[in-house]
Amino acid sequence: MTLISSLSDRYPHLGFDDRPLAASCDDGWLGIIHAFLGDADKAMAAGGTFMLQQVKEKMGGLSMYYAAADIAPDARRAIDDAHRLASARSFHVCEICGRRGRLNNFNGLWKVVCDAHNGGEFGKGIPFVGPFEAHDTYSPEADPFVAARPTATEFDAAPVIEGWLIEEQAEVGRRPWLYGWFFGRPDLGDGEHGHTSPIVQIDEMVPPRWVRTDSGLYRLGIHYPPAEREIRYWAQKQTRRPVVCGEPPGGSNDIDAMLISLRSSGGLRWTKIERMEGAYRAEQESA
Structure with a gap:
């Protein structure tokens, strides 16, 4: 189960409230869902009502159920086309991690996974071979959304x-x-x-x-909040050496010690250090 939040601000024309959307699929399809919602939001900008009723995995692919009323025919076609595109993309994106994937049969359970996730909790799957529909003209290689996603081998290298x-x-x-x-x-x-x-x-x-x-x-790799990262950047720069693999920038996780060291070095203005510390304290309070 995936919970998708902050939808009301991101898609103002789709009628979302502040509650997160519950999607019956793994996190790897988040990008596909957001791409669909973005297209639907553009189509609904001219008016009408839209309700997303359900998001789920069905027979290995992504299915979304929605209702729209009081909208122009071209807006309805745009939303339906976006849904078809989302479904087509889902058969080429790993449902677990979002990298390039392939539809596999796990003893009757259909799931799209990448090479790294084939052989996990579901065992070893048998890849599906052939077009999904006889009239299917969708090409993942021609779709920048899918083509830019890494394979497991490319990711590891x-x-x-x-x-x-x-x-x-x-x-x-x-x-x-x-x-x-x-x-x-x-x-x-x-x-x-x-x-x-x-x-x-x-x-x-x-x-x-x-x-x-x-x-x-x-x-x-690891991501630091902006103020903490800025302190780490200047503390690491003060050492005049590269970051050692496995060692955090700045040499430790003691931010207070880094601030003391920066003050004693004389390399930065006190006003700059005070600003960084104030921003860092605010980050800690809001975390």
């Missing part, structure tokens, strides 16, 4: 970004990128801080586990 942060100050109209400490990236030494090229797609899992950029795929 990808470089890692620890302490990552999405750049939120990118210029209007430009795609954001990620900052972090890199491991396994050929052009950077392990533990060096840097940034990626612009983001193409990021995992919808919470927290996300991968990101694809213009230059390739990365696995995402």
